[in-house]
Amino acid sequence: MKSFEYTITDPVGIHARPAGILVKKIKEFASTVTVIKGEKEVNALKLMALMGMGIKQGDTVKVTVEGADEDTAAAAIEEFFKANL
Amino acid sequence: MGLFDRFRSKEISGNEPGHVFQAVSVIRCAAGTVLQPVKGAVIPREAIPDETFASGMLGDGVGIVPEDELVVAPFDGDVSSVAESRHAVGIESNGMELLIHVGVDTVNMKGSGFTCLVKEGDKVRTGQPLIRFDRARIKAAGYSDIVAVLLTNSDDLKDVQCGVS
Numbered sequence: 001m002k003s004f005e006y007t008i009t010d011p012v013g014i015h016a017r018p019a020g021i022l023v024k025k026i027k028e029f030a031s032t033v034t035v036i037k038g039e040k041e042v043n044a045l046k047l048m049a050l051m052g053m054g055i056k057q058g059d060t061v062k063v064t065v066e067g068a069d070e071d072t073a074a075a076a077i078e079e080f081f082k083a084n085l
Numbered sequence: 086m087g088l089f090d091r092f093r094s095k096e097i098s099g100n101e102p103g104h105v106f107q108a109v110s111v112i113r114c115a116a117g118t119v120l121q122p123v124k125g126a127v128i129p130r131e132a133i134p135d136e137t138f139a140s141g142m143l144g145d146g147v148g149i150v151p152e153d154e155l156v157v158a159p160f161d162g163d164v165s166s167v168a169e170s171r172h173a174v175g176i177e178s179n180g181m182e183l184l185i186h187v188g189v190d191t192v193n194m195k196g197s198g199f200t201c202l203v204k205e206g207d208k209v210r211t212g213q214p215l216i217r218f219d220r221a222r223i224k225a226a227g228y229s230d231i232v233a234v235l236l237t238n239s240d241d242l243k244d245v246q247c248g249v250s
Contacts, residue, residue, distance in 0.1 A: 048177070
């Protein structure tokens with residue numbers, strides 16, 4: 001399992017558009033991606049659950065990536081967070 | 086098959102006097118039927134003026150050009166998420182995960198012009214008011230007020246049909 005932490009810089013946090021783009025990105029990989037904020041964790045493919053976490057600017061989330069392609073997936077997804085969130 | 090599979094439309098009266106309209110079904114699938122959650126003309130998903138919605142990235146569904154300022158529950162279900170900026174709500178029922186998103190880029194209004202009438206975890210009945218919105222304020226902010234109604238897990242659902250039947 002790979003993981004990284006990221007602090008959201010997007011002023012509106014993880015809302016519909018970035019969540020949708022994130023789900024699309026994750027679907028390129030076989031690994032399971034989990035987004036964790038405090039006590040809450042969701043499978044990042046579950047769009048509604050992800051949006052329901054209410055992740056805002058300044059929040060730090062932990063992202064775990066687990067699966068056969070976790071090395072490439074984790075790198076790509078971390079890159080996505082930096083570029084879009 | 087849910088009860089609403091028998092309906093092509095249903096009179097929605099909400100809980101508010103004077104708020105009555107004939108809601109047509111806008112999405113149908115094996116798991117159930119989604120009635121239109123706001124009064125107005127139903128347009129294809131592809132015609133929603135936002136690439137994220139139009140492309141289907143957030144799931145299949147329709148757009149509605151609102152003629153009113155009240156979003157009501159399109160089926161009996163559970164409120165799964167409420168956007169902090171009060172412009173969007175998620176409802177679930179029988180495996181259907183539905184996103185109702187009022188306007189395009191309205192997240193930037195940070196809740197101004199929107200009143201959310203439910204909270205996460207609430208059970209709602211068809212026609213129950215969910216979000217009240219101010220079309221004039223959305224227009225003044227320079228955004229489209231088209232309401233996106235999308236089954237975010239449409240890929241996992243069977244026999245999804247969108248549009249007015």
